[in-house]
Amino acid sequence: MNDYLLGILLVCLFSYAFWQQRRQAEIAKHVIKRQCDQLNLQLVSVSFGRHHLKTPQGEWRWHTVYWFEFSALGDDCYQGQLVMQGFRAQKFHLPPHHLP
Template sequence: MIGDLLSILLFCLACFAFWQQRRQSEIAKTRISRKCDELELQLLSVSFGQHKWKTPDNRWRWHTVYYFEFSALGDDCYQGHLVMQGFRPQAFHLPPHRML
């Protein structure tokens, strides 16, 4: 009886974590797309990077890194990344790229 209850609770917790990860992923894709539009860059792809415990400034915070590829002139490809804490973007990193 208690074992069944705990397994149902664990299953619900896993579903909730998956749902929250999907929500964060959609927000990250929207923010990356908006940033590329602002800078007049062509967004090529977005991918989930990894979860990390330490931020780039050596603080202990759970965060997620999303990688994306973009093109500045149409014949090149650069890789940037976005750091998300919860549902808020914390840092965009765009490498130096050619401009018109």
């Protein structure tokens, strides 16, 4: 009986973590799309980078990095980065690019 209960608990925990990751990914896509629209950039793709436990400053904080590609003129491609901590965007980085 306890084995089944532990198994069900682990499945629920895994499902909850997966659901939260998907929710965060959708929020990240929305934030990236909004920023690109404000800057008149064409969003090409968004991809999940990875989870990190430490920030570059050395603080212990769980955060996720998303990479995205965008185009400024239509025939070029640049790679930007969004750092999400929980469901909030912490850092949005765009490399130098041509202005549209």
